[in-house]
Amino acid sequence: MTIEKLLIDLLPQVSKPTRYMGNEYNSINKDKKNVKVHVALAFPDVYEVGMSHLGIKILYHLLNESKDLYAERVFAPWVDFEDIMRKENLPLFSLESKTPIYKFDFLGFTLQYEMSYTNILNMLELAGIPVISKDRNDNHPFVIAGGPCAYNPEPLADIMDFFVIGEAEDVVLEIMDLYKSFKERGEKRQRFLEEVAQIPGVYVPSLYQVSYNDDGTLMNISPREKGISQRIQKRIIKDMDEVYYPTSFVVPYMDxxxxxxxxxxxxGCTRGCRFCQAGMIYRPVREKSVKRLKELAKDIIASTGYGEISLASLSTSDYSELKQLTEILTDEFRQCQVGLSLPSLRIDAFSLELAKKVQEIKKSGLTFAPEAGTQRLRDVINKGVTMEDLLSSVKDAFISGWNTVKLYFMIGLPTETYEDLKGISDLAYAVVDVYRKVHGHTRGLKVNVSTSTFVPKPFTPFQWEPQITLVEIKERQKYLKSLLRKGKNISYSWHDGKLSLLEAIFSRGDRRLGKVLKIAHDKGCKFDSWSDVFSFDKWVVAFEEAGLNPDFYAYRKRSKDEVFPWDILDAGIDKKFLLRELERSKKALITPDCRIRCHSCGIKALKDGGFYETQNEI
Amino acid sequence: MKLRMKFEKGRPVMFISHLDMMRTFGRALRRADLPVAFTQGFNPRPKITFTPALSVGIVSSSEYMDVELYEEVSVKEVTVRLNRVLPDGLRIIKAGIVDGNTPLSMLNGAMYMVELDLDTLNLQELKNSIKMLSCREEIIVEKTTKSGTKLVNIAPLIYKIDFLDNDSSVRLVMSLSIGQQGSVSPRLVILELEKILAKKIKVLSIQREELFFKSDDNKIILPLNLAEYTSPPDPKSPL
Structure with a gap:
C-alpha cells in the first residue's frame, strides 16, 4: 500500500491530521522522474511551528525554481502520530509526494533552537536513516544543517554529514551543482564530502580532528588532511534586492x-546588544529597497491571498525608510483589506505613531523589551533604552488607548544583583503608576512581566560568561514572584530554568555532547521545548551515562585564551572586538549604534554588503 | 449582490476543519481579486456564510456558501476566477444569485452516502438492524459539548435510512438532521447499528451528497434550484 492510501486510514486517528496532509495551495508537485536532486527540507518541530519559519520557505521555493531540483518539506510528527508510525512501520515521509525520507538525496535541517536537537535524532530514526553520520552508506541521504545554531555546529558534529554556515541562497545551489556532477560520476560518499568541503561556507565535521586539554577544554580543532580549510567563513548575500525571494508562499490550511x-x-542589526547572537552573526546590515519591497508585497498578496502582511527583520524601526514603506503598503492594501503588522518594533514615539496608523496592530497588547531592570545593567548589556524612554512610550500608548503591556526581561545577566531584579519590579509598578496618572484608575490595565534566563551564546561578547545555576535561577524567580505578587494589575511568567540550562550547555558545547544527545534520544527525549513532553530527569541521567558534567559547559567562566568549539568558524566578527565589548560591559560603558560610529567589529573584511559609518545620518 | 455557490470538498482536503475551510475561501477570494464585501468595525471580515460544518474526514459533493460582493460581477466570472485559485479538492460546481428566501442557516437536512465493507456483514442482518433503528422512538446517546456531556435523543434527527446494494458494495443513504434544531453524524448512526448487530461495521467512505430544507409538511427545498452557471465537469475531480 502506498503511504498516501495508508494515511486515509491512519490520519483520522490523530490530532490535527492536516499536519501530515500536504496539498496546500502553492505547494509544489513535480514528477520525480525528471528530477536530478531530491531534497527534503526539515524543521525539527511540528508543522505549525516549522511552517512559520521564513528560512525554510525561502529555500523551498528557491530550490524548486530549478527544474531538475525538487525540494519537499518534512516536520516532526507529534507524539500521537509517531506512535502510530512506529506501530505501522510507516517511515517518515515528505509532505508533497509522500516519499520515504530515506530515499532522498539530501535531508536538510534548520537549527533554530538547541532544544530541537533530540527531534532531529528522532526524525532520523523514524526515517530509517542511521543517526550517527559515520554509520551511513552510499544508499543514505546526506544529512545536513544550517541556521543560527549552526554557528556552534559541534554538538551535532557526529550526526550531521555537513553544515552550511551563514546565508544559504547562493551556497545551496553550489552544493546542488556539485552533487549533480558527483552523481553522474558515480563516486563514493566520502569523495563528495571531501569535495563539498571545498565550497566556501561548508563545514564537514568528520574531516576535522579535535584534541582536548587535561582540564577538558579544547586544545585544538584542525583539518585531518591538507587541502581542507583551517577555518570556515560564513556566507552572506551581497545585494538584498538581487537575492531570490519567493512570492508564491505555501498557504497552510490549519492555523x-x-x-x-x-x-x-x-x-543584520547595528544596535550591538551584548547578549544578542543574532545582532552579531547576521551582520552587516543590508536592506531591500522600498521599490523592491512594494513589488514583492503586491505579488505575495496576489499569489497567497493572505489578509495580513508582516515586516520581518531584527529591530524593524531601524529600516531607513520605514515611514515611506508603511505608507506605501497601507495605501496599496487599503482596498483589499490587507493589514500590516510590524512585530519587531522598538517602542518609541515614532513607532507608536506608526503603530496607530497600522490598523492591524490591536490595541490589546504592546510588548516592550527593556531586557534588564536597572540602567546600570542595561548599560552592561548595551541595551540603549532608558527608564524615561520606556515610561514616556508607555504613557503615549495608554493615552492612545492601549491597556495591556508586556514587559520582557532576562534574569541572570552578567553582573546582575538583587538590586537589578528589584529594578524589574520597580519598572512594572512605575508602568502601573503611569496608567493611573493617565486614567485616574487602574481598571482594565494588565502588565504582564515575563522573564527568561540569560543563555551565553557563541560570537557574542558574553561568550566567556557563565550562566547562573539552576538553584540561583529558582531563587531569583522566587524573589521576583514575591515582589510582583502584590501588584493587582501585574502578572508574572517565567521560562523554565531547566530548559535554559540545557540551552546553555548545547549553545557552547563541544562534539562530546553528541553522546549525550544519543543517550537522551534513546531514553525517549523529544519535543524538549514542549513542557508536556519535556523530561529533565532523562537528561540528567544521559549526562551521567555519557560521563560528562553539565556544569562544565553551563557554569564555567572561560579564560580569554580558551579555544572554543566554534572557533573553527569565521562569522566575520573579530574575537578582539568581542573582548573589547566584554571589557566595556564590565565598566557599564555603552557602545553606540554602528550607524553612528564604526567599532571595527571585523565584518568589513567580508567585503559584502553596505556598512554604516559616521557619514551616515541618523 | 449576493451569490450562492455549491462546491465540493474532496479527498485532498478531507481532513481540514470547518474553520480551515472558511479561512481557505477567504484567501481564495482575495487571490481571485473579487470585490468581496467586508464587515465594518475594528476587525473586518469578508461577508461569507457557509452551510453547517462537515465532520473532519468526510468528503462532500454538496457544500454551499453565500458571498456578498460590493460590485456586480457575472456569476460565471466569479465561478471561473475562483476555481482557478482554489486548492485541489475544493471546486465550485455551480452558482447563482441568492433570492433571499432560503438563507443557508435555514437548512435542516443532509443526505449522506455511506459505503460499507461487504466482507464482514450479513446483508439481512444489516437490513433488519436498520429497520429496528428506524422504528425506535428513542435513541439516547451521550454527546460531548463545551460544557460537558449531555444525553440527547437522536431518533427524531434520523429522517430516513435507505439501503442500496449491488455486487461490490453496500451503501446506505442516510437523511439526517443538521443545523440549529440538532444534528447527528452518520458515524453516530453507524455506532448505533453496531450496537444492535453487536459487531463492528467497517466503513469504506462517507460522502455528503446534498443539503436541503425540509418543511413541516415534508416538502424538500434545495438551496440552489436555479443555478445561473454550472462548471464543466472536472476530469481530475477526486469524487
Missing part, C-alpha cells in the same frame, strides 16, 4: 503560529 505573509525588509 499556524505565524499565519500571515512575510516580507523580509533587511538583514
Amino acid at each position: 499556524i503560529v505565524h499565519d500571515r505573509a512575510v516580507l523580509e525588509i533587511f538583514r
